[in-house]
Amino acid sequence: MIISRTPIRISFVGGGTDIANFYRQYGGTVISTAIDKYISVCITKGQNSQIAINTQDHQETVSNPAHIQHPLIREAVRKTGTTSGVSITVTSDVPSHGCGLGSSSALTVGLLNVLYAYQGIEMPSETLAQQGCEIEIEHLNQPIGKQDQYIAAYGGLKQIQFNRDESVDTQDIPVTPETIARLEKNFTLFYTGIQRRAETVLHEQKRSASPQTLLQMRGLVPAFHDVLVKGNRGGCLDEVGHLLHRAWELKRSLCDSISNPTLDTIYERAIAAGALGGKILGAGGGGCFLFYVPKERQEAVTTTLSDLGLSRLEFRFEPKGSQIIEQRNPNETHYAHRREQHTAQPAHFRSF
Numbered sequence: 001m002i003i004s005r006t007p008i009r010i011s012f013v014g015g016g017t018d019i020a021n022f023y024r025q026y027g028g029t030v031i032s033t034a035i036d037k038y039i040s041v042c043i044t045k046g047q048n049s050q051i052a053i054n055t056q057d058h059q060e061t062v063s064n065p066a067h068i069q070h071p072l073i074r075e076a077v078r079k080t081g082t083t084s085g086v087s088i089t090v091t092s093d094v095p096s097h098g099c100g101l102g103s104s105s106a107l108t109v110g111l112l113n114v115l116y117a118y119q120g121i122e123m124p125s126e127t128l129a130q131q132g133c134e135i136e137i138e139h140l141n142q143p144i145g146k147q148d149q150y151i152a153a154y155g156g157l158k159q160i161q162f163n164r165d166e167s168v169d170t171q172d173i174p175v176t177p178e179t180i181a182r183l184e185k186n187f188t189l190f191y192t193g194i195q196r197r198a199e200t201v202l203h204e205q206k207r208s209a210s211p212q213t214l215l216q217m218r219g220l221v222p223a224f225h226d227v228l229v230k231g232n233r234g235g236c237l238d239e240v241g242h243l244l245h246r247a248w249e250l251k252r253s254l255c256d257s258i259s260n261p262t263l264d265t266i267y268e269r270a271i272a273a274g275a276l277g278g279k280i281l282g283a284g285g286g287g288c289f290l291f292y293v294p295k296e297r298q299e300a301v302t303t304t305l306s307d308l309g310l311s312r313l314e315f316r317f318e319p320k321g322s323q324i325i326e327q328r329n330p331n332e333t334h335y336a337h338r339r340e341q342h343t344a345q346p347a348h349f350r351s352f
Contacts (some may be wrong), residue, residue: 003116006110006322007034008094008101009151010189010281010290010315012240013194013220013247016254018145018162020137021206022214028162029221030147031173031192034155034318037093039106043113051077054287055090072104075135076111086118094313098195105148106134106322113322125321129168135209144203155321159225179231180317186237188275188293188301191308192266194286201257201283209254217250237314241276241292248279258284273297273304288313 006313009032015026046052052061053073060069065083068074073088088111094101109132115122132149136142146168150160154170159178162171172300175183220243227239248267253257259267263280266289274297281288289310293301 001042001326001328002043002114002324003040003279003326004110004162004322005038005040005115005325006106006113006116006152007155007232007318007320008037008039008103008106009034009148010101010187012290013224014148014218014245014327016145016214017218017246018147018160019143019202019206020332021213023162024164024166025216026211026215027202028145029218030162031157031161031221031224032147032151032158032322033140033157034151035101035315036318037101037313037315039093039103039110040089040091041107041110042089043114044089046087049084051084052087053090056092056347068266070073071140073111073134074107075102075139076115078129079135080115080119081111082115082118084213095191095195098198099191100198100280100287102152102282103133104146105136106200108135109149113324117324117327120151122324125153128322141170143199143206144299151321153321156319157228157236157317159221161326173225173228174232175228176232179228179237182231182237183228183240184316185295186292187238188291188298188314189315190266190289190291190305190311191313192286192310193287194262198283198304201255201285204257207255212289213250213253217247220247220250238294239291240278241278242271243277244279244290244292245271245277248277251279251284253296263289266305266310268302269304269308275301296327 011030011032014030017023018030022028039302040337050061050063051065058070062068063330065077068077094103109128112128112131129150133146141194146162150168150170151158157173159171159173159177224243231237247308269292275291275293278289278291
């Protein structure tokens with residue numbers, strides 16, 4: 001039995017500039033962080049030559065890998081050359097669809113990691129990210145960008161650069177543990193309960209988004225980076241909230257389906273209760289809202305959004321990307337723990 005654990009992500013600024021039709025012309029860049037909510041994939045040796053698949057909302061057993069119905073699992077199995085005789089089980093700390101936290105890409109990277117590990121191959125993060133992009137963007141023709149696969153593979157708080165020649169550069173943002181702790185205290189994450197298909201929103205965005213707006217969104221990245229670094233010297237981090245507010249204003253102007261009257265009301269009520277800024281995560285249209293809220297105003301914001309039916313999701317930053325956390329040879333009686341122990345606790349959406 002082998003288990004991979006792969007973090008989901010929060011994207012702060014620059015989202016949308018990681019899509020090919022933009023970065024191939026202008027170059028793109030984002031700032032994102034992995035968080036301590038995970039997609040876990042367990043692979044065990046099957047009882048026969050078939051491939052058995054079990055996720056939160058999908059079960060199937062096939063004899064031919066090409067007949068796998070689940071597209072991400074089918075393509076990961078194909079990419080890694082897995083042919084038969086395995087059981088794959090997927091569990092998630094967050095809703096499996098439409099939460100805006102990059103869970104599909106985390107699943108893809110986690111699948112690749114565990115399937116390679118099953119063959120005795122420890123694949124580097126760069127390869128996991130590249131192949132995750134190939135599966136989702138090239139093989140499955142998803143209208144998505146590249147940041148989710150890279151942050152899932154690498155983890156941490158990163159600035160990621162998407163170059164015109166298709167190369168990708170990842171850079172740690174040099175913030176201290178104290179700055180991270182201050183950020184964690186001021187960020188609040190709320191699940192709207194509204195699920196949407198990211199492809200629908202992204203197809204519309206691809207058709208109607210203005211390059212000038214995306215350039216402005218890209219322009220927020222250096223300012224966001226500078227605020228974080230100044231925080232190491234005791235600088236005020238409240239500008240993070242104002243930059244998120246500007247990012248949301250730009251994002252919601254990209255296309256009509258990113259926001260709606262319900263989401264606008266949620267945002268306006270959060271700001272009125274004391275949030276300095278925030279944004280819908282992921283493609284938009286639903287999923288999760290991230291807000292920057294000074295500690296003294298968090299109770300008011302949480303109460304306000306709870307009254308609107310939202311649930312708060314507690315989180316911390318996650319410094320590591322996809323990990324093989326447990327490995328056992330079926331012919332042995334003990335476990336080998338690679339890289340780190342599996343200490344994560346199940347996540348819960350907290351209602352107030």
